[in-house]
Amino acid sequence: MAYELYYWPGIQGRGEFVRLALEEAxxxxxxxxxxxxxxxxxxxxxxxxxxxxSITHPPFAPPFLKDGDVVxxxxxAILLYLGDRHALAPRDAEKRLWVHQIQLTIADLVAEAHDxxxxxxxxxxxxxxxxEALRRAKHFRQERIPKYLNWFxxxxxxxxxxxxxxxxxxxxxxxxxxxQIVEGLLYAFPRxxxxxxxxxxxxxxxxxxxxxxxxxxxxxxxxxxLAFNEQGIFRHYPELDG
Amino acid sequence: MAYELYYWPGIQGRGEFVRLALEEAxxxxxxxxxxxxxxxxxxxxxxxxxxxxSITHPPFAPPFLKDGDVVxxxxxAILLYLGDRHALAPRDAEKRLWVHQIQLTIADLVAEAHDxxxxxxxxxxxxxxxxEALRRAKHFRQERIPKYLNWFxxxxxxxxxxxxxxxxxxxxxxxxxxxQIVEGLLYAFPRxxxxxxxxxxxxxxxxxxxxxxxxxxxxxxxxxxLAFNEQGIFRHYPELDG
Numbered sequence: 001m002a003y004e005l006y007y008w009p010g011i012q013g014r015g016e017f018v019r020l021a022l023e024e025a026x027x028x029x030x031x032x033x034x035x036x037x038x039x040x041x042x043x044x045x046x047x048x049x050x051x052x053x054s055i056t057h058p059p060f061a062p063p064f065l066k067d068g069d070v071v072x073x074x075x076x077a078i079l080l081y082l083g084d085r086h087a088l089a090p091r092d093a094e095k096r097l098w099v100h101q102i103q104l105t106i107a108d109l110v111a112e113a114h115d116x117x118x119x120x121x122x123x124x125x126x127x128x129x130x131x132e133a134l135r136r137a138k139h140f141r142q143e144r145i146p147k148y149l150n151w152f153x154x155x156x157x158x159x160x161x162x163x164x165x166x167x168x169x170x171x172x173x174x175x176x177x178x179x180q181i182v183e184g185l186l187y188a189f190p191r192x193x194x195x196x197x198x199x200x201x202x203x204x205x206x207x208x209x210x211x212x213x214x215x216x217x218x219x220x221x222x223x224x225x226l227a228f229n230e231q232g233i234f235r236h237y238p239e240l241d242g
Numbered sequence: 243m244a245y246e247l248y249y250w251p252g253i254q255g256r257g258e259f260v261r262l263a264l265e266e267a268x269x270x271x272x273x274x275x276x277x278x279x280x281x282x283x284x285x286x287x288x289x290x291x292x293x294x295x296s297i298t299h300p301p302f303a304p305p306f307l308k309d310g311d312v313v314x315x316x317x318x319a320i321l322l323y324l325g326d327r328h329a330l331a332p333r334d335a336e337k338r339l340w341v342h343q344i345q346l347t348i349a350d351l352v353a354e355a356h357d358x359x360x361x362x363x364x365x366x367x368x369x370x371x372x373x374e375a376l377r378r379a380k381h382f383r384q385e386r387i388p389k390y391l392n393w394f395x396x397x398x399x400x401x402x403x404x405x406x407x408x409x410x411x412x413x414x415x416x417x418x419x420x421x422q423i424v425e426g427l428l429y430a431f432p433r434x435x436x437x438x439x440x441x442x443x444x445x446x447x448x449x450x451x452x453x454x455x456x457x458x459x460x461x462x463x464x465x466x467x468l469a470f471n472e473q474g475i476f477r478h479y480p481e482l483d484g
Binding site: 053055056057058059060070072073074076077080081094097098100101104105108111115119120121123132135136139143148151154155158159160 | 295297298299300301302312314315316318319322323336339340342343346347350353357361362363365374377378381385390393396397400401402
């Protein structure tokens with residue numbers, strides 16, 4: 001039975017980390033909320049799950065994944081689940097937890113990237129918080145992007161199995177997520193990110209290698225890959241790129 | 243061998259979720275950075291681990307836990323690890339992941355609670371972002387606290403094993419963390435939180451039951467429990483409580 005992924009249509013957002021894992025796994029899945037507006041598809045189907053009182057494990061917010069009767073929310077938890085099922089994480093318990101720890105730090109970075117354009121909160125438009133966004137984005141570009149990228153670089157440099165993957169000698173969902181982070185940062189802050197990437201050659205090489213993996217390349221060239229835009233997490237507002 | 247917990251001294255912060263799990267487990271642990279300023283204790287010891295280049299799995303930030311040679315960062319990952327070792331999570335894989343999913347949502351709530359007093363960023367003092375904090379705190383009190391608490395209430399109400407625990411019929415680290423969330427919200431926003439808590443009797447009852455667990459009660463009455471204060475995540479600024 002195909003997985004059902006539930007996420008807001010029209011943006012990559014947090015759902016994209018799940019999509020990349022499903023695509024690399026070659027898994028059969030339905031991107032439910034991008035389907036036609038019927039009872040069992042579209043945003044209505046997503047809202048129906050969020051509001052269904054018979055669900056024992058209700059997700060707090062999208063993305064969430066349905067695997068038969070199992071419903072899982074929280075991006076990192078979904079990836080923990082998929083990692084085991086599709087060999088996108090090591091079997092060894094300590095390394096498996098390490099992949100997850102990296103993913104949780106990526107989640108923190110994603111939240112910070114979102115806050116650059118919405119420092120005052122998601123209940124106001126960007127245009128209503130532009131001075132604060134300018135300040136926040138500057139700090140993010142100058143301090144946070146380098147700090148995170150250097151951390152990923154050090155992980156690659158220290159991997160006992162070589163610097164081709166974050167953990168072990170096979171691709172994991174954390175590698176796929178780091179690819180997506182670099183893509184997103186390059187879209188949102190092209191100037192600042194290119195400067196920072198020049199200092200972390202292992203991260204940049206990983207980013208390029210992931211893009212060339214056959215299933216990922218096919219996905220990126222397909223209609224299933226949405227373009228970045230200014231409704232998502234990574235938004236390109238030139239004024240925020242310094 | 244005792245666990246070593248590394249977290250900023252002087253605040254409960256994210257370290258407190260780990261402390262509560264260690265205390266409920268009756269585990270032997272050293273709160274390293276609260277020790278005397280020596281080479282192997284105090285903040286110096288914490289910084290030394292963060293900067294040590296020989297660590298294969300470097301944590302990005304505190305808290306992190308050392309269990310012999312194993313170093314684990316990210317609060318939720320530490321709890322995933324401790325949950326398995328100290329029966330603070332179900333053995334069943336699906337329920338175990340559900341506990342973790344709840345914990346990740348608690349982590350989101352913690353980040354939002356922090357942002358109420360630091361909407362413009364952690365690199366400015368509260369006093370430099372007070373108008374923005376007032377606005378953000380109002381939204382948090384009026385919209386977000388009820389939304390999160392209602393979600394926890396629905397989980398308790400839907401638990402097939404009864405409404406005494408979030409998952410299954412035994413205490414999990416998510417129950418301990420929800421106790422801490424209620425404590426923190428009551429400290430930071432006493433007026434707003436009391437109003438919201440009146441609507442979620444199962445959450446309030448869980449909060450009171452956890453406080454009466456023998457090991458937790460002993461911990462809360464000990465010198466090991468730091469008081470809430472205005473350097474932590476949950477800060478009481480009366481003007482932010484409406």
